[in-house]
Amino acid sequence: MASPLDVLGVDNPVLAAPMAGGPSTPALVVAAARANGLGFLAGGYKTADALAEQITEVRGHGITFGVNLFAPNPxxxxxxxxxxxxxxxxxxxxxxxxxxxxxxxxxxDDHWQDKIDLLLSEPVPVVSFTFAVPDAAVIASLRAAGTLVVQTVTSPAEARLATDAGVDVLVVQASAAGGHSGTLTPEHVPASVPLTDLLARIRAAVSLPLVAAGGLATPAEVAEALRTGAEAVMVGTVLLRADEAGTSLPYRAALADPARxxxxxxxxxxxxxxxxxxxxxxxxxxxxxxxxxxxxxxxxxxxxxxxxxxxxxxxxxLWAGTGYHHATAEPAAQILRRLASHA
Structure with a gap:
């Protein structure tokens, strides 16, 4: 099976995660592409019209990019x-x-159907889902429109469910990740499993390409995840202080506060x-x-x-993964290139 990076024409295996609520901006997505990587617009908490505006802005740069949606899982x-x-x-x-x-x-349901209709009428290169695995018909429709479909999973059982639904790629999210867990059973807090262990368990369960996520904040951690079987990694917290991120001022200050x-x-x-x-x-x-x-x-x-x-x-x-103290105030492209330096 071809690597998703090869399919997308992306060279940098360190992808910029979607961070809903403000941090993920069109500028951050463009910066990820300029670092030969891939960034995601965060569709969560947006109307379809607001998301469409951001898609239009990013599309105008002629880059490959993704869009993330929260799939309904009330x-x-x-x-x-x-x-x-x-x-x-x-x-x-x-x-x-x-x-x-x-x-x-x-x-x-966070304007779910309106946003699916948007992504089917104006297809984007990649769509990822978090919180639930969409109906197989939705996944098939997006793939028929030429979109690569990605699903966040937190366990082998979730990985098998997503694979059976027809997705192309899995984001394997460990418990060290900042922000919401992508667990499909949010009434339970997911077990604390190291990312490399989770990758190995999911690799044994399914054959889809894997993207590792959760707590990755240094070049050495990125390299280890890639050696463990991931085709790429996804980082979020380490980008929260990036110049292009839409992170609020008190949030940025808290990330840099040694007292936290x-x-x-x-x-x-x-x-x-x-x-x-x-x-x-x-x-x-x-x-x-x-x-x-x-x-x-x-x-x-x-x-x-x-x-x-x-x-x-x-x-x-103050959503933050366990590697938050590595977040730095500098251009996102520099952060992403540095993280990939040992890959």
């Missing part, structure tokens, strides 16, 4: 648990004159397991947060947006 929240949690975090939101106690439960020394897996911000730099919000509310995505995401989002605008790092989701 984790409905218990209404009573939701109300208890809203009451618990109410003082945090009230600091910005936001009253979350009357917030309605929102269980949406640990990451935690928390549901406190979105109701779905996600790895973040520990802050006061994760310390105070991780044990109280119920499962419930996207309901908790919508509940806390206004507070998080206000806190980011105010420069407050203690009430925002």
């Amino acid at each position: 984790l409905p929240v218990d209404p009573e648990a939701f109300r208890r949690y809203a009451a618990a975090i109410a003082p945090e939101a009230w600091a910005y004159e936001i009253d979350v106690r009357a917030t309605e439960i929102v269980e949406d 020394r640990r990451t935690v897996v928390t549901r406190a911000f979105t109701g779905r397991p996600a790895r973040a730099l520990a802050n006061r919000f994760t310390d105070d509310y991780s044990d109280l947060a119920p499962s419930g995505y996207p309901a908790l995401h919508h509940l806390t989002r206004p507070m998080r947006q206000a806190a980011a605008a105010a420069g407050d790092p203690e009430r925002i989701n």
